[in-house]
Amino acid sequence: MSQIHEVYFGQESRASSSSSSSSSSSVMEMTNSTDYHDQTVIATSTTSTKTAKKNYEAQSIWYILWNKFWRRVRCWKCNEILVISEYDHQILYLCNLGELIQKQHSGTATNELKQIKLTNQNGRPTSICLKFVRNLCGALVGLHKSGKIHGNLNPGNVLIKKEIKGFRAELANNSFISSSSYHSTDCGKFGWEGAEGRVKKAESDIFGLGCVIFFLITNGRHPFGDDPSLREHNIKQNNIVNLSLLKDFPEAFHLLSHMLSPLLNYRPSAMKVLKQPLMWKSRKKQAFLCDTSDLGKNNSLLSDSLEASIIEGVSNTCWNQNIHEDIITHMRNYHRYDFASVRSLLRFIRNMSIHYKQLSPHIMNLIGVKDRDDLFDGYFARLFPNLFMMVYKLVEVNCSEERGFKEYF
Template identity: 40%
Template sequence: MAIETMEGECYNPEEECTTSSSKFSFDEKQLRIGKKLVVSLSAKIGQGSYGTVLHWGSYEDKVVIVKRLPQSHFKLIDKEIEKLIASNQDQNIVRYHGVERDKDFIYLAQERCDCNLDDLIQIHSSGSSQFELVSNDIYCSTSTVTLYKEDRLERLRNILGDVKLCKENNGRPSSLLLKLMRDIVSGLVHLHDLGVIHGDLKPQNILITKQKSTLCAKLSDMGINKCLLENMTSSGCNATGWKAPEQLLYGRQTSAMDLFSLGCVLFFCITGGRHPFGDHDERDRNIKRNRKQDLFLIQDFPEAFHLISHLLEPDHKKRPKAIEVLNHPLFWDAEKRLSFLHDTSDRVGENSYLLKALERTAHTALGTKLKGKVVLTWDNMVDDKIIRHMSSYLERNYKFSSVRDLLRLIRNMLTHYGQLDQDIQILIGSLYDGFEDYFTSRFPMLLMEVYKVVCTYYGEEKYCRKYFMGIYSGEMDTRF
């Protein structure tokens, strides 16, 4: 993995290190700390907040990244270090191999990664993104300290391969980006299950590794800020814009603050580097005043808008828990989304309360613009040959102003997909991804409107359990 040192030289540890049971050497400028850790002083990767410096090194002859923390700034006690190492047992948490100290510094040895989330978004945004990147953050990366230089990004492109972070047809997150976002949430679920608050969740602390044919996101630096001495400030690089209002105003430390930071991170991913609270210099001020500057950018993506709006609640008690976020429709695959609509359709009876509640959403769920006018009947958006075929095949007529009947059409097509004419299968695409794209592109609000109705009134029913896992577990009272 080629990286750029602090001095600007190209450095590849894979080429220059030698490893054996008795020897590990990057170069002659080494510092041995304790029995297990060797730090390569000339292989400085970058620097972070509060005097933190990153080096290449080895721990028990494994190539690692060494995070050097000044003892004068940190009060890292053994209990906190134990928490870092205890959090290792999860694929979405950066592995900490061990810790060593000398009289001036604390050295944390962590697994090597290819880049961080900020790197990855920069790679994508510098190519083609539907949003203009407006961040002017001071850049302190885990892989380099060069300020967004194209040559550095090009090297990372070569390492990571062909990275597609958004769909070409609608600009929504690709399956890869959704997977990485899900990784982040899964890591947070693991930490909170252990009673660990991350406290500094931001793109620079989310590391990316290449694993076979995909990428994996891993959380790092959890709890580091908690160990700062009381007189230290948040003046380090990239420190603004990721903390919850209760952190900024009162210094309050709860797991809910991680969820606020998560909302900012998810927005950052989806918009190609934008921030919900505006430009770098104004973010903290806007967070304190609850001024969401750029949330309109995801209004046409209802799953993201719904989730992120709840994550950015100024009242920390109203934010969902990490396990609830993991089960939100934003992270459902095409099969689960269609299955939910199918199962809901099966539950809608004549003159039922569910029917009435669903039909009240018609203006939003069915409302689409056609030639500049809002149309509230769905037959204008579905190809005629589909309607004719399904009406004839099942010998029934559909009411085109009814949400229930649109759900029935989707259910019937899903159930009888194998019996559909070939030209109709080609029209709607593959089962399940093409099928789901066909209807989502025409009725983008449908899924979330149905979800909100079912979640509010019927979430505890047996058929709903697989869709609302974590929300109705007795101890969780947040319904969002």
């Protein structure tokens, strides 16, 4: 029989410790609370249920369990069972992250799991994938603000939850995984801890989160190699063998190279991770480039830096060669552009964003984006994949304190 990892996701009871009634009001009080419980509920068998310290009547707890307020999720690496106790019957954890990807790769995913597409046809993370990343970062921000450390970030501890509108990812609360059961699984042993080992520091959580984010956006790859037996060695040597997979995804490359650094003080905080461009939606990136274009008119330092920059991947430094001639001709109605200037390209993006609804159906078909808010990710990021991070770094160095730009940093 598989060993059981005891994990608790219920809510703290508001009932007084003196009350042990099994009445419906007691049960409702437990289900309506929003705080995490501070004890582990252990479902040891189908006939008895006990708690570590608080002595709720077994009948009350079993009443909840009998109504399917808990599910069993198997660890994606070792196939051992995670017992998840829930006091909210509307919560449904479908699986963990490792199991999701394993099932999708093997073709055994349910129809529900098939709806979760982590990467698109271009290999970029989908909106639901980035939503999962934001979910995990937000959870870690809250954990670290409360002075707690997770200490065991890996795909087996990321649970996929079904909601009324879509899906979300949540962190399993590691403080309720017993130490004895943890050591029997390899989920946390091969490649999810930094070279510093199991150090109870926030920076160690950031390393684990970086590995999980990489796992998410690459649809199951590991930054330090796909062979678990070599990951520990690669981590100690700072050999991020699969980081090259992100060479055409600079937002992810920039962030993860910091998160996976062997130097603890080089890793960003969870709050800073949440503010990084990888987390931004297309509309925010577009607004940032438009604001930068406007700022360049009056900021000589930024303007000179942009003019001296060369866009990687643009032949002969003429960016118009990457854009259809009909689109260039149409956009010349709004402005005269210098095709060797990065600042002028930003002006081009700004003008297209402002006048998008005035574009002819022919031009819109060439662009291939229906919603103006998706213009950058859906069109310009494909043509100039390195443009955004190049501009972001210039603004960060030269004018991150400028009025209107603090929201980006």
